Amino acid sequence: MVATIRRQVLGPALACILLLAGCGTLPTFVPDLERRPAGPVRLEGAQGPLSTAQSQAIIARLRSQRGQDTDIFDRHLALEEAIVGSPLTTGNRVRLLQDGPATYEAMFAAIAAARDHINMETYILEDDEVGQRFAQALIARQQQGVQVNLIRDSVGTIATPAAFFQRLTDAGVQVLEFNPVNPLAVRKDWQVNQRDHRKLLIVDGRTAFLGGINISSVYSGGSRRRADTDSALAWRDTHLQLQGPVVAELQQLFLATWGQQKGPPLLPRHYFPPPENVGREVVRAIGSSPEEPYSQIYKTLLSAIASAETSVLLTNAYFVPDPQLLAALEAAAARGVDVKLILPGQTDSWLVFHAGRGYYARLLRAGVRIHERRGAILHAKTGLIDGVWATVGSTNLDWRSFLHNHELNAVVLGAEFGRELRAMFDQDLAASDEVTLEQWERRPLDLRLKEAFARAWEYWL
Numbered sequence: 001m002v003a004t005i006r007r008q009v010l011g012p013a014l015a016c017i018l019l020l021a022g023c024g025t026l027p028t029f030v031p032d033l034e035r036r037p038a039g040p041v042r043l044e045g046a047q048g049p050l051s052t053a054q055s056q057a058i059i060a061r062l063r064s065q066r067g068q069d070t071d072i073f074d075r076h077l078a079l080e081e082a083i084v085g086s087p088l089t090t091g092n093r094v095r096l097l098q099d100g101p102a103t104y105e106a107m108f109a110a111i112a113a114a115r116d117h118i119n120m121e122t123y124i125l126e127d128d129e130v131g132q133r134f135a136q137a138l139i140a141r142q143q144q145g146v147q148v149n150l151i152r153d154s155v156g157t158i159a160t161p162a163a164f165f166q167r168l169t170d171a172g173v174q175v176l177e178f179n180p181v182n183p184l185a186v187r188k189d190w191q192v193n194q195r196d197h198r199k200l201l202i203v204d205g206r207t208a209f210l211g212g213i214n215i216s217s218v219y220s221g222g223s224r225r226r227a228d229t230d231s232a233l234a235w236r237d238t239h240l241q242l243q244g245p246v247v248a249e250l251q252q253l254f255l256a257t258w259g260q261q262k263g264p265p266l267l268p269r270h271y272f273p274p275p276e277n278v279g280r281e282v283v284r285a286i287g288s289s290p291e292e293p294y295s296q297i298y299k300t301l302l303s304a305i306a307s308a309e310t311s312v313l314l315t316n317a318y319f320v321p322d323p324q325l326l327a328a329l330e331a332a333a334a335r336g337v338d339v340k341l342i343l344p345g346q347t348d349s350w351l352v353f354h355a356g357r358g359y360y361a362r363l364l365r366a367g368v369r370i371h372e373r374r375g376a377i378l379h380a381k382t383g384l385i386d387g388v389w390a391t392v393g394s395t396n397l398d399w400r401s402f403l404h405n406h407e408l409n410a411v412v413l414g415a416e417f418g419r420e421l422r423a424m425f426d427q428d429l430a431a432s433d434e435v436t437l438e439q440w441e442r443r444p445l446d447l448r449l450k451e452a453f454a455r456a457w458e459y460w461l
Helices: 002-008 012-020 052-064 072-083 099-112 129-143 162-170 246-260 296-306 323-334 350-357 360-365 399-404 415-430 445-455
Strands: 089-098 117-122 147-153 174-178 200-203 207-211 234-236 238-243 281-288 311-316 338-344 369-373 376-378 381-385 389-393 405-413 432-435
Touching (some): 099 234, 117 129, 129 147, 147 162, 147 246, 207 389, 238 246, 296 323, 296 399, 323 338, 323 360, 350 445, 381 415, 389 415
Antiparallel strands (some): 089 238, 089 281, 381 389
């Protein structure tokens, strides 16, 4: 119930207020599928930009992972390089984390090992068992001389008592409220519709976590518990643990947000330790915010779908597509690409759920296959295209993420990580029910009415 209220705080109840601030629009993108960088693609490692020969050697290794004579990987690499401004880094280690228990265990281990600083940015931080464990862990490190800096979204933490954050502040943790709902507490323009939906934890500038998992006890049981063991549904989500040069890019995003929100001066710490090559993964960090001309995550995803040759596999919690995303999915299916969506079968947001379902008939007629996850609240936001372009992050496939939220994703290039994400996708697919066009066209009138009502508010969802 709390999560539903939190989501709907920015829905119809505030529409009139938000309209006063004006409406943003999504720019039109026409991806050039023949576009290539002006010169050879250059990667960055621990010591900075690699030479052309070093970059090409890594690209050749990634290409060989597919075991096929194809230019699919080259096309995605070229598009990725041409669109996004942040560097494509090599020498990273990426760990795929499924559901809350595994993610929290890894986070607590990293926090306990912190020696210099901890930077944390989150949408939801609840005053429950999990939230209290995080608070205690952060306070314990602060008391040992590790500086903890926390950005918490005002709407996401609207139900968390002020005393929870005061306890952290009293211990020395620097807590920054992102775009306060209370207009008397703002440090810049009152921008209640712009939210910080990122989930980011950085420890000592060397280890980072990002994905879809908030700090809440709804994740405690994991998504594999049997439905008959608890009246409340489990939550299914995905996160990443990253080490290597890409962490510096994530650190820059955190510090930029702190500065843009006019937070207090940060105490001097080693926020950018000398980077190290710790693995073989090629990763790009992509942050987006409504202050930018367009969402880089949105444009990158559209271009990746537009260049897909074999498969587009998307798992997403809140699916309210705009016309360009719809057209990209339809076009991919029309040219023979295997397009599969795993979407929620049950949700914590009534409006978003039914607004997204309003597009099922159109997508099914185009040949897109839709599956609804059963037995859990699906909250993951992942994508895998052609088995070589993978993304995990906080971004939903809805107007709110693309226009109004600060979001954060990582793009991992290469077939090795792609196989891991594909295995996770297949697990979710086995736990989902496919929606067929024949079945969907027989849905009752009350569902159609709910869809029509919900779609009237899709811009704000």
